[in-house]
Amino acid sequence: MTRKLRCHALALGVTVALALSGCGGSDNTATTAGNGSGLEKTTIKVGALPVPDPVSLYIANEKGFFKEEGLTVEPVTITGGAAAVPMIEGGQLDISMTNYVSTFVAASQGKKVKLVADMYQAAPNTFNIMVPKDSPIQTVADLKGKTVLVNNLKNIATLAVTTQLKVAGLTDKDVKFVEKPFPDMGNAIMSGQADAGWLTEPFITATQSQHGFRKLVDTMSGQTADLPIAGWMATEEWASKYPKTLAAFNRAISKAQQLASSDRKEIEAMLPKYTKIDAQTASVITLGTYPSELNANRLQKVADLMQEYGYLTSPLDVKSLIVTPASNG
Template sequence: MTRTLRIPAVVLGLALALAGCGGGDTPASTPTAGGTGLEKTTIKVGALPVPDPAALYIAQAKGFFQAEGLTVEPVTITGGAAALPQIESGALDISQTNYVSTILAAGQGKKIKLVADMYQAAPNTFAIMVAKDSPIQSVADLKGKTVLVNNLRNIATLAVTSQLKAAGLAETDVKFAEKPFPEMGNAINSGQGDAIWITEPFITANKNTLGFRTIADTMTGATADLPIAGWMASEEWAAENPRTLAAFQRAIAKAQQLASSDRKEVEAILPTYTKIDAKTAAAITLGAFPATLDPARLQKVADLMLEYKYISSPVDVKSMIVPTSG
């Protein structure tokens, strides 16, 4: 096909890569910042300009961080995996991450802690789509085809592989190729692939602009309600800044609860930090915003990764989570 996808400006600049609370008492020898009891009163937090970290900006707008004596400086990142070196170097104090990347890093010996939940899949938030005139009608028809994903060996390929298994196919029955979300429509139209794995707001953009069809919701069956993204910090930073971390987590939990209970709060905040306008924000399908980091729920991701050989040995996710101090 030769048509050109003209993604609206509200979504053109987006690129998704697809990324429990903590804190104990501060030792008596630990210095406080500005008399607040916090080790640091200003922290840099990495986040993507996508719906997932909406609670960060809700917390800012509602004064939740301020109430904790904390100033948060958001830093735009390109992905959770890309932010890991910044977390390790101290350039970022806390960052958004996707759970697959974090568990992979932990399996490689990286000293990373998960400090709060962020985003969980819901029906129709991550889909396999094809062009409207494609002969592909189901996942079974993908055999021998090329599926475009934003990253290889990550949540994208894990989700698609799960659907392939349900259809009686193996990961090797398809070819995966990387392509940023905003470029996927053009790539399909120019013959670079047969199907795309995509998320919002690009699901809506491709459907409305080109008439792309969804052939599978990839968050069903084994991947139903799959945890997608959370907040991470280095093990060292979490240990050295327990009160600061706890303050961040209390504010985030409060904002997550608000995002979870009132979609309008998310719709209102999205245009302030993304290129999603108000009309698009009201139309897209959103995932869930859990207020607590549940080890049992998150273990599901690690178990799927082990099943599909993303990791060579089991990872106990509970050991990665900083317990909440309330």
Template sequence: MRRTIPALLLATTLALTACGGAEQASTGGLEKPVIKVGALPIPDAAALYIARSKGYFKEEGLTVEPITIQGGAVALPQIKSGALDISHTNYVSTFLAAGRGEKIKVVGDLYGAAPNTFDLMVAKDSPIKAVADLKGKTILVNTLNNIGTLAVTSTLKSAGVAPGEVKFIEKPFPDMGNALAAGQADAAWLTEPFITATQVQPGLRVLADTMTGPTAGLPIAAWMATGEWVAKNPKTLAAFQRAIGKAQKLAAGDRTVVDAIIPTYSKIDQAAVTKIALGTFPTDLDPARLQRVADLMLEFGYLKQPLDVKTLLVSPTG
């Protein structure tokens, strides 16, 4: 039985890590030794905080200031304005931007789907028993025309329900449980830690895992920057990629490290963090894997023409 998890709170502003020593700075020659990195206060971003706590950024002569953001879509204007240098984003937001002609680059893979990390949920006493029952119903997602609606639409198609046969409503994850309990919608698309929390209070149950079949193991989140920033700061980017890459490998191979760091920035209870389902922490930028997202977006009309994701990737140079 899963335990209750307190509501997810915004991560508090974290103290800046000291810059690297004079020797590091002189040999590194970073164009921008202090950078601001946007991150959502959810499990996806674990590697960023692992890298800070382990001193990986400091080893590169780099100071990283994490800035809490509330979604990949809102991060785009912040990196374009220079308020952020690099940001946590989801692939759908990034590929939508690229499809509009935005000069966006993916500089690191961050998080992938795993079983029961992104579920459709309904109230425990709901008459809805199968995905097919959602025809004509209302579904809550955190952001319209994004990863949630894409995953749900794919799941609906597998059950014989067309996209136009449901209505999507935007609602923040923390508010979805109460909205369902109040009858404001029929189902909600949730991720962890909200899946675990809402099965206890206010009392929801899983209807379907939206990351199965065509969406099994779907790439979810990435690190992005503007093409201009990448061109102007190649050494800084390489330093970030080396540090985050070390942390990502640690996260991929040792869940206890992830469990220890998540409460420091997400406020998920330490005792409860081990109960949530986690996705995967990819350790390379695999074009074939990421192309699946763009192809699915094309299938469901998110993109008007094919997108070759290889043109967006900036892989680590060592």
């Protein structure tokens, strides 16, 4: 749960959170109600990565969906979802993108975070293990004793790979996971630093075209088919303090998610405006899906999978983390 493109993508690593944990912040973007909108706060800062997942944030801004709600949203580029936790705690961000693995780990550690809207769900071939075209590795079982690159350790990347290792009769102890930013994986594998890499778009397409890489396995299959990947989070305190603002954000995001889901051209047109993905690449990459509302049953699947593989030490009731936005105020 990264970006220079997908650099810290989704995995949005836990380690970087520590580097930012000392950051404080003032609530200087707050605007009290009285301007006719009825919102407790009319300008908010929202953290997002320059990757396809949060495209609805930018669609909602460009289409005026936030303005229709009386809300001004200022996107802030972050390095990862876990890094955003101290930023929302400190007040530098009001709402932020996060991946669900990072969120559930944070919640299990006592962090008072809440999920406020859905964002991105895996689809076939959106997160693949890739190998060079002439690699002797032909099956997942062949990864035994090999080095696999992931963008973050002990997160969605390693969890997804481990589920595929299990199918092949292996465990995470049978491979060596090494952390490497997505943009660097192709060259690292080509130079012999690793044998395979867990990649997402646009890097799946990039390594195929530049190096002739081939797919070893789609890690979003079997146990992880259609796995929820990323969403929007806020602190429990913020969600309680600004319920009308949150509801306005949620309505606009939901509207943009529905547009993204129904018209891929909207996504293709937006990606070059806030990522390093050019128009040609945007037209061919494989995308996941964009759910318009949080579904506790879908998200519980992630938490249960995390417990099965030791990412959580006890059961987590996902419903307790979901905020139901207030109705129109």
